[in-house]
Amino acid sequence: MIKISTVALSLLITACSMQAPPYEASIENVQIIKGAKVKQVKVGKITSTKQLDSISLRGSSMYSPVNKSYGSYLQKALEYELKLAKLLSAVSSTVLTGEMLTNGINISSFSEGVGEASAKFVVTRDNKVIFDKIISTNHTFESSFMGAIAIPNAQASYVNLVQKLIKNLFEDKTFISVLKD
Numbered sequence: 001m002i003k004i005s006t007v008a009l010s011l012l013i014t015a016c017s018m019q020a021p022p023y024e025a026s027i028e029n030v031q032i033i034k035g036a037k038v039k040q041v042k043v044g045k046i047t048s049t050k051q052l053d054s055i056s057l058r059g060s061s062m063y064s065p066v067n068k069s070y071g072s073y074l075q076k077a078l079e080y081e082l083k084l085a086k087l088l089s090a091v092s093s094t095v096l097t098g099e100m101l102t103n104g105i106n107i108s109s110f111s112e113g114v115g116e117a118s119a120k121f122v123v124t125r126d127n128k129v130i131f132d133k134i135i136s137t138n139h140t141f142e143s144s145f146m147g148a149i150a151i152p153n154a155q156a157s158y159v160n161l162v163q164k165l166i167k168n169l170f171e172d173k174t175f176i177s178v179l180k181d
Helices: 002-014 027-035 070-084 147-170 173-180
Strands: 017-019 042-047 054-057 059-062 092-105 112-125 127-143
Touching: 002 042, 002 054, 002 092, 027 070, 027 147, 042 070, 054 092, 054 147, 070 147, 092 127, 092 147, 112 147, 112 173, 127 173, 147 173
Parallel strands: 017 059, 042 092
Antiparallel strands: 054 059, 092 112, 112 127
């Protein structure tokens, strides 16, 4: 009886948590940063708080597949896009770091879900701050009053939310200008 209860409890626990999908690079983002003709950059640590590392989706929790940290997820996403643009350098004196400030998805509406994310990005060169700015975004997607539709749609939309945050960073004129110098 104890074994059955343990198995049932473990199934219940795993049913209430899930991982965000692995990040997929945005070709548009890669083209934007590559077309900006900036110098190579090193991506340092992007941090996030424990509070931001769990996204509640109608009673289920969604965690990052990268160290259970959405800061690490964003860091890997930036590295991936810069690598595809051939702009990532482990030895560059220009370093991009940051801190996630907001990170969430709301699927309480019957027809539309909304994701919101923001991060403070800092660029240093030779240990001197040359860029310090908060970049924000939101992403709307189709949702439903039925959890069986709303939760998977919210889960799948997280990649789009991060892609939009990175796009807003890559389109920031000040960010681009400091990477050109």
